[in-house]
Amino acid sequence: MGATEVVVRPRVVSPFQASLRVALRRMQVVWVGIRHSRTAMVGLAILVLFIGMAVFAPWLAPYGPIDRVADTSNCVPNISCPLSPPSAQHPLGISEEGSDIYSQVIWGSQISLIVGIFSAMVASVLGTAVGLVSGYMGGWVDEVMMRFNDVVLSVPWLVLMIIVAARIGTIDLLGLILVIGLTGWSITARVIRAQVLSVKERLFVERARMIGSSRSHILLRHIFPNAFPLIFANTILTVAVSILSEAVLAFLGLSIYNTVSWGKVINQAIGGGALVIGGNVWWVIVPGLCLVFLVFGFYLFGFALDEILNPRLRRR
Amino acid sequence: MARILKVMVRKVINAAITIFGIICLNYALLRLMPGDPALSLTPRDPKYQGLAEYNRELFGFDKPPWEQFVIYLQRTVTLDWGISYRLGLPVFDVLMRDLGWTLVLVGTSTVITIVIGMLVGSIAAQKRGKPFDLVSTATGIFLYGMPIFWLGFLLLATFEKGSIVGHYFTWWPALPSQGYYDDMLGQWAWDGAHLTSAAQHLILPALTLTLGTLAGISLVMRSSLIDVMTEDFVTTAKAKGLSDRQILRRHILPNGLPPMVALIALDLAFVIGGAYQVEVVFNYYGIGWETIQAIDNLDFPLLQFIIVVGGVAIVLANLVSDFILLLLDPRIKVS
Secondary structure, X not given: OOHHHOOOOOOOOOHHHHHHHHHHHHHHHHHHHHHHOHHHHHHHHHHHHHXXXXXXXXXXXXXXXXXXXXXOOOOOEOOOEOOEOOOOXXXXXXXXXXXXXXXXXXXXXXXXXXXXXXXXXXXXXXXHHHHHHHHHHOHHHXXXXXXXXXXXXXXXXXXXXXXXXXXXXXXXHHHHHHHHHHHOOHHHHHHHHHHHHHHHOOHHHHHHHHOOOOHHHHHHHHHHHHHHHHHHHHHHHHHHHHHHHHHHHHHOOOOOOOOOOHHHHHHHHHHOOOOOOOOOOHHHHHHHHHHHHHHHHHHHHHHHHHHHHOHHHOOO | OHHHHHHHHHHHHHHHHHHHHHHHHHHHXXXXXXXXXXXXXXOOOHHHOOHHHHHHHHHOOOOOHHHHHHHHXXXXXXXXXXXXXXXXXXXXXXXXXXXXXXXXXXXXXHHHHXXXXXXXXXXXXXXXXXXXXXXXXXXXXXXXXXXHHHHHHHXXXXXXXXXXXXXXXXXXXXXXXOOOOOHHHOOOOOOHHHXXXXXXXXXXXXHHHHHHHHHHHHHXXXXXXXHHHOOHHHHHHXXXXXXXXXXXXXXXXXXXXXXXXXXXXXXXXXXXXXXXXXXXXXXOOOHHHHHHHHHHOOOHHHHHHXXXXXXXXXXXXXXXXXXXXXXXXXXXXXX
């Protein structure tokens, strides 16, 4: 490599990149906090376990999510075709439609995680944008946005989602993510707005304003990086809420038709008589426990993160 | 005092704006969907024949959008909400009856939740880092993440008449789990038999809702109190030699409670979502159960106002909590 080949090129950094870089540096400090918090590590371990389950589902699950492993075509449900209880070959039994429930539970982790994570991202991006602008601009912009936020916060979304879905008929993965994401941003917006209001008054923002920095510069370079850890913690908590929303919607009958999620498995189990005497209680209990533990993992991690990031909660 | 009045008037105006916003959003979302609303809002059942035309006239579907909106607003404000397809009764009457039962359920469980949640939260905060705190916090987060409908089904399968547990142990209690009182008693009346039956039918749904929402209160109470405990004036109070009890009553609670009130109100939307699930699981005939029935029957007149009623209930609850907050927080009076 000759010396002449070394070209010093000024690195072009967009304001957004720079903003993100400062934010990531903050995150490194947070990672040290996570490593020292037992709660956060337990939460993280649970999350890694379930993410592994979702990623390796094609190898872990002996059958596909809606494969028929038993012939149920010529029997009347619950009457001439008793439910298959757990056996060595089918650890959780066979569903009314003839699917292997153990496989369905493993495949179900994919939908719960995908829907949970992506709708939380939609909600976080929207909520952060509204919170940042509303908190920083103040005045009538803030007033209008917060009134709209109040409306979104007060509408019983669960009902609206079901009504909309009932009219559209079916729902696909993208639709489900958008429905949960677009309705779940208002609490994030409030949290971020409160944070912006407090950061806005700090000295370094005052200084930046004095040397003539533009509003967008201050927002991206100073306020966003300072609010970023909080946004991150809040997103984790939103994932938990979104996973529960998906489960509730699936339980009420709104789910993607050609695959399974834990909520849908529970829905089918109830319909298939899992909880009557002589039924297969594991059909309800196992997918439910999976949901509980996954949400528990996200909450543990999120709350621990919140405690690390929010200095007032720290022990003095 | 004049200052408080001014703030209160502003809050009332804000609430009115929010309610108007909900009414508008409800209109937009239900009508901007593809297809002929008059047709898609009518069940495809021969017995509802002619209903499409009736609806077209009633809701003004053939008129331009702004005119439809005026008709809708007028009908909303005058409480002339039309007739439910399924029940053949005025929508307003149906919703008010259902709302009553939902309020009984939500009210009972909220009162229990607040009392137990605050107690557990404040003990946990005082014993921070001790076993009680760790166990109650972990249990809290665990319950917090539990899907309420799932919890409901487990309790149902455990305690209903003819439950799986009852099948093996004859002494196991069997609680009523369907409806809001025994159907054998006939029409509702304010007498002992009906009240006892209603109370018995309330146990399982209220227990489910309480367990499902308890953690929201106890966890927030805990962190809110810990927040106050790290303040300098608590250290000062300790240095003055006050007992823990005195510090809690005179210094920590007055400062830690206002954020709690705000959060209980915010939490209410979550509680109402939970009540929907509980009502479906236990066939408790409140607003949530009615919603599912209305969806199954495409009972549009009912559906379109269920959202308005739910939204208005949440806005009013928030307004009340704002007022309580104003009266509780001495700082707002002076600043």
